[in-house]
Structures are given as structure tokens and as C-alpha cells.
Amino acid sequence: MENFDARWKIVETMLQERFDKLPDMEGILFLIGINELGKNPERKKWSKEQKQDLMHIAVCKLLSQKGYYEYLGVDGDGWPHYEEVEVVPATGLQSQEQLLKECVIEYFEQ
Numbered sequence: 001m002e003n004f005d006a007r008w009k010i011v012e013t014m015l016q017e018r019f020d021k022l023p024d025m026e027g028i029l030f031l032i033g034i035n036e037l038g039k040n041p042e043r044k045k046w047s048k049e050q051k052q053d054l055m056h057i058a059v060c061k062l063l064s065q066k067g068y069y070e071y072l073g074v075d076g077d078g079w080p081h082y083e084e085v086e087v088v089p090a091t092g093l094q095s096q097e098q099l100l101k102e103c104v105i106e107y108f109e110q
Contacts, residue, residue, distance in 0.1 A: 007105045014108065025097065028104055032058035036080055053079070062103035063088060 015031075016022045023031065033054030046054065060069045060082035069082040088099075 004102070004105070007109070008101055011105055011108050025100065026055065029055040029058040029100075032061060032104070032107060036061050037078070057082075059100070062100060062107060065103050065106050066099070 012022055015028065030051060033056070036057050037054065057080055061071075061080070063069045064071055064082060068084065068086050068088050070085045072081045072083050074080050088096075
């Protein structure tokens with residue numbers, strides 16, 4: 001756990017330095033979603049639905065690192081799509097967040 005905590009702290013520090021504040025998990029997912037979308041997001045106003053879609057892309061991308069989702073490609077608008085290939089264990093909220101944090105660490109270490 002000590003190694004996990006140290007690695008998570010590195011990610012938090014990097015995000016804090018980059019954005020002048022530490023985003024919460026939703027913010028981190030939003031940023032990863034924008035990165036995965038790959039379009040120039042500067043000064044773009046995202047609708048609530050688009051923000052949810054971006055966070056969904058991030059979750060799929062992150063969980064694909066663990067084999068739960070598989071990347072299918074992009075649609076006509078350039079949005080990435082994934083398919084669930086293995087059910088994510090239905091555990092408590094805390095263990096789900098732990099899994100996502102592990103995936104976020106791996107994402108930023110790549």
C-alpha cells in the first residue's frame with residue numbers, strides 16, 4: 001500500500017502543478033476523457049451530456065488497461081468506443097475508487 005500511496009501522490013502533485021489545483025476524481029476522468037478524445041478542447045463549452053460521455057470514455061480507457069474493456073475504434077465524429085469484455089467485480093464504492101486510482105496511476109506512468 002505504501003508504494004500505491006507514493007505513486008498516487010506523484011500523480012496528484014503532477015496534476016496540481018499542471019492545473020494550479022487538484023482535481024477530484026470526476027475532474028481527473030474528465031481530463032483523461034478529453035485527452036483520449038484527442039480533439040483540441042481549448043475554450044470549448046461541453047454540454048452536461050458531453051462531459052458525462054468524456055468521463056465514460058475515461059473509465060473505459062482506464063479499465064481497458066485491466067482487460068475489462070476493449071477499444072473498438074472511433075465513430076464518425078471521432079469519439080472512441082469500447083466494449084465491455086469482462087464484468088468489473090461489483091464490489092463496494094471504496095474498492096471501485098481504489099481500482100480507478102490504480103488505473104489512473106498506470107495511465108499517467110505510461
